[in-house]
Amino acid sequence: MTFLKQTIELTTTGLRSIAQRRGxxxxxxxxxxxxxxxxxxxxxxxxxANIFTGQNARPDSFVVVSRGATSTAQSVLxxxxxxxxxxxxxxxxxxxxxxxVVATALVSVDVFKKDGKxxxxxxxxxxxxxxxxxxxxxxxxxRQYRPAVHEVTVSDPIRRMYKNMNIGDRLDLSGTEWTIxxxxxxxxxxxxxxxxxxxxxxxxxxxxxxxxxxxVQLESPAALARFRDALISNPAVAVEVKSxxxxxxxxxxxxxxxxxxxAYFVGTVMASGAVFGALNSxxxxxxxxxxxLATLRAIGFxxxxxxxxxxxxxxxxxxxxxxxxxxxxxxxxxxNVVAVAGLIFKLTVTAHLLSVSILWAIVIGLIGxxxxxxxxxxxxxxxxxxxx
Amino acid sequence: MRCDVDLEGxxxxxxxxxxxxxxxxxxxxxxxxxxxxxSAFLLxxxxxxxxxGVKQAISRTHPDRLYVGSSVSLGxxxxxxxxxxxxxxxxxxxxxxxxQLPSSYQQSTQALPVDAVDVQAFFAMFPDYIVPRAALExxxxxxxxxxxxxxxxKRYHLKVGDRLTLxxxxxxxxxxxxxxxxxxxxDVPSQPxxxxxxxxxxxxxxxxxxxxxxxxxxxxALADSVAHAPAVASAIDxxxxxxxxxxxxxxEGDLVTSQIQRxxxxxxxxxxxxxxxxxxxxxxxxxxxxQSIRExxxxxxxxxxVGYSDxxxxxxxxxxxxxxxxxxxxxxLALASLILPQARSLIGISSVPLTVVAAxxxxxxALAILGGSPPAWRGLKLQVAQALAxx
Numbered sequence: 001m002t003f004l005k006q007t008i009e010l011t012t013t014g015l016r017s018i019a020q021r022r023g024x025x026x027x028x029x030x031x032x033x034x035x036x037x038x039x040x041x042x043x044x045x046x047x048x049a050n051i052f053t054g055q056n057a058r059p060d061s062f063v064v065v066s067r068g069a070t071s072t073a074q075s076v077l078x079x080x081x082x083x084x085x086x087x088x089x090x091x092x093x094x095x096x097x098x099x100x101v102v103a104t105a106l107v108s109v110d111v112f113k114k115d116g117k118x119x120x121x122x123x124x125x126x127x128x129x130x131x132x133x134x135x136x137x138x139x140x141x142x143r144q145y146r147p148a149v150h151e152v153t154v155s156d157p158i159r160r161m162y163k164n165m166n167i168g169d170r171l172d173l174s175g176t177e178w179t180i181x182x183x184x185x186x187x188x189x190x191x192x193x194x195x196x197x198x199x200x201x202x203x204x205x206x207x208x209x210x211x212x213x214x215x216v217q218l219e220s221p222a223a224l225a226r227f228r229d230a231l232i233s234n235p236a237v238a239v240e241v242k243s244x245x246x247x248x249x250x251x252x253x254x255x256x257x258x259x260x261x262x263a264y265f266v267g268t269v270m271a272s273g274a275v276f277g278a279l280n281s282x283x284x285x286x287x288x289x290x291x292x293l294a295t296l297r298a299i300g301f302x303x304x305x306x307x308x309x310x311x312x313x314x315x316x317x318x319x320x321x322x323x324x325x326x327x328x329x330x331x332x333x334x335x336n337v338v339a340v341a342g343l344i345f346k347l348t349v350t351a352h353l354l355s356v357s358i359l360w361a362i363v364i365g366l367i368g369x370x371x372x373x374x375x376x377x378x379x380x381x382x383x384x385x386x387x388x
Numbered sequence: 389m390r391c392d393v394d395l396e397g398x399x400x401x402x403x404x405x406x407x408x409x410x411x412x413x414x415x416x417x418x419x420x421x422x423x424x425x426x427s428a429f430l431l432x433x434x435x436x437x438x439x440x441g442v443k444q445a446i447s448r449t450h451p452d453r454l455y456v457g458s459s460v461s462l463g464x465x466x467x468x469x470x471x472x473x474x475x476x477x478x479x480x481x482x483x484x485x486x487x488q489l490p491s492s493y494q495q496s497t498q499a500l501p502v503d504a505v506d507v508q509a510f511f512a513m514f515p516d517y518i519v520p521r522a523a524l525e526x527x528x529x530x531x532x533x534x535x536x537x538x539x540x541x542k543r544y545h546l547k548v549g550d551r552l553t554l555x556x557x558x559x560x561x562x563x564x565x566x567x568x569x570x571x572x573x574x575d576v577p578s579q580p581x582x583x584x585x586x587x588x589x590x591x592x593x594x595x596x597x598x599x600x601x602x603x604x605x606x607x608x609a610l611a612d613s614v615a616h617a618p619a620v621a622s623a624i625d626x627x628x629x630x631x632x633x634x635x636x637x638x639x640e641g642d643l644v645t646s647q648i649q650r651x652x653x654x655x656x657x658x659x660x661x662x663x664x665x666x667x668x669x670x671x672x673x674x675x676x677x678x679q680s681i682r683e684x685x686x687x688x689x690x691x692x693x694v695g696y697s698d699x700x701x702x703x704x705x706x707x708x709x710x711x712x713x714x715x716x717x718x719x720x721l722a723l724a725s726l727i728l729p730q731a732r733s734l735i736g737i738s739s740v741p742l743t744v745v746a747a748x749x750x751x752x753x754a755l756a757i758l759g760g761s762p763p764a765w766r767g768l769k770l771q772v773a774q775a776l777a778x779x
Contacts, residue, residue, distance in 0.1 A: 023675040034668035038661055067564045068555035074490050076557045076599040108461040120461055173460045175632045210599040238564050269431045276424035277672055280417055341651050
């Protein structure tokens with residue numbers, strides 16, 4: 001008999017016996033399902049934070065921050081510095097001569113969640129260049145904010161998450177009333193986590209005379225060297241030019257790795273619990289078929305196919321958990337928004353996460369099957385048959 | 389010839405060997421089950437330990453220290469002119485402005501955050517920060533002086549007399565290099581995470597800034613007593629009500645709580661994960677115990693035949709479940725208390741708190757009773773004749 005044929009025979013009998021051990025098989029499925037569901041739910045937060053990695057940014061877009069700033073929020077750009085950036089070589093210009101440069105002024109604002117808990121969002125003032133650089137940000141309801149009159153637009157997740165964030169509502173920020181006039185959508189660097197307004201208006205309302213950072217679009221990705229050299233050799237400014245991805249990594253890298261660590265740590269502990277469950281179930285399966293396996297060995301089946309068949313059985317028990325777990329995480333959390341450290345994440349269960357969960361299930365099945373498989377292959381023929 | 393044996397009898401201890409033998413009847417299965425339950429309680433101990441570590445940190449705070457921030461949000465700067473107004477509020481003993489200057493030492497990855505304060509007032513308000521008197525005296529005359537935490541000093545091998553150049557936000561002169569002289573090293577014995585702050589003079593830092601000059605991030609005030617603190621806090625807020633800079637004054641504990649809330653809702657996350665873990669566990673214990681009892685039907689029937697009452701058999705099965713779950717929970721919590729101290733510097737907690745251990749024991753018993761009930765019920769209803777006939 002060939003290796004393959006023996007393996008198929010053994011696996012089918014093994015799978016058929018699953019039905020007889022319904023209880024312990026279900027334990028394995030439930031164990032893997034919950035481990036995967038928790039892992040996927042936690043990873044979904046990080047996946048939602050993916051727009052904060054800047055991977056999808058345009059190759060001709062860059063971020064200018066003050067030298068040494070470890071995040072865009074710590075950066076300080078004066079009006080003079082902004083003027084230097086706007087006139088630097090390599091900057092793309094619109095047909096009517098306006099530079100593709102937008103500077104931001106950030107103000108943290110306390111708001112209340114719908115359940116009454118305190119939260120915070122950022123009120124971000126954008127210079128008029130926003131219309132050029134962030135052309136993907138569009139108004140989906142209401143209208144755009146106007147300068148000088150204390151108007152803001154909100155994102156849909158903010159409107160859903162916090163109180164008094166509908167069009168027409170007013171925010172009282174230290175004596176100044178801001179009116180919500182529209183809802184925006186679109187992936188810019190800070191995404192859905194902000195209230196958008198005009199930079200000059202925000203700066204005058206909060207006595208600011210500096211911006212945080214500037215986003216620029218160059219004539220082409222190749223213009224970077226020219227642009228960067230011009231700024232660095234200028235003694236009047238102390239700035240750094242970073243790719244969007246680098247800037248995001250500096251600003252949100254720690255948060256991203258923390259989210260990853262928590263997800264994989266909790267996932268690993270839960271998965272090890274599931275491995276013990278799978279080990280138990282498969283030891284049970286092997287023990288129940290002790291005589292059968294000994295007989296097969298006696299009539300010439302090899303150890304190899306026996307090992308493979310038990311491992312396959314382990315994976316068959318584990319795989320449904322991968323799909324069920326990912327499905328449960330998707331049904332419960334996909335599209336939910338959570339606020340972490342003032343940023344809003346839309347939990348997204350992606351195909352990538354499904355592949356992660358399948359991988360984990362396979363590993364759980366393999367580890368859970370390995371020891372029982374060895375035992376099965378080593379069943380001492382004589383003693384096992386004597387016990388009949 | 390059935391003689392009822394009373395479960396509540398004085399010599400119930402004599403059943404323990406029987407229970408113990410029942411647990412280890414199939415050794416490898418019991419060990420795997422033990423590890424499975426233990427891994428769940430390990431997670432419980434770690435997550436809940438972390439959560440209560442945060443709560444302990446909040447309870448260690450000083451309620452007489454008040455943090456005066458903008459009502460818009462903490463982090464929105466306030467004008468320095470408010471310093472004198474806060475000093476005038478009755479019940480305020482000390483006030484200092486605070487400016488935070490995120491800075492780095494030598495490399496951008498080596499953070500050395502600088503807090504610019506009125507150093508004399510600050511250390512008067514923080515008696516738990518131990519600093520040599522000479523260092524405070526020296527700060528009075530040296531504008532660029534700095535008092536640095538012992539943890540930071542150790543990390544970057546800094547000592548008194550060193551001159552540091554830190555990279556931070558732009559200065560008025562256009563550079564981003566800030567120079568400080570280390571005049572003293574302070575320690576915070578009561579803080580498990582150590583002393584990792586550095587204090588410089590507010591006047592020196594403020595004068596050199598471009599952004600937010602004369603606009604500190606917040607003020608820290610000390611009330612003359614813990615009892616007065618809430619009244620002092622509302623008096624401060626009242627003093628600035630309807631001004632262009634309304635304030636929100638929080639106690640130290642409220643401040644820590646709201647900072648943590650800002651990061652994540654720990655209670656919800658820990659609760660959600662633990663319910664998923666215990667759901668899987670309940671299922672696993674229930675199913676495995678059921679299987680174990682099924683295999684032992686003949687033995688249980690024999691017990692009943694020799695005079696064990698229905699209730700006693702049920703009690704034995706339940707006791708077995710409780711002992712087993714407690715054993716597993718104990719192992720998991722012990723592992724957690726071994727691991728948790730490794731995160732000491734991160735969360736400032738050195739052991740799994742007793743309340744968490746107590747909650748874990750409660751969960752273990754609940755798990756045993758819920759998971760052990762179906763098999764125990766089966767033991768209760770077991771018909772001797774039928775069970776032995778099946779053999």
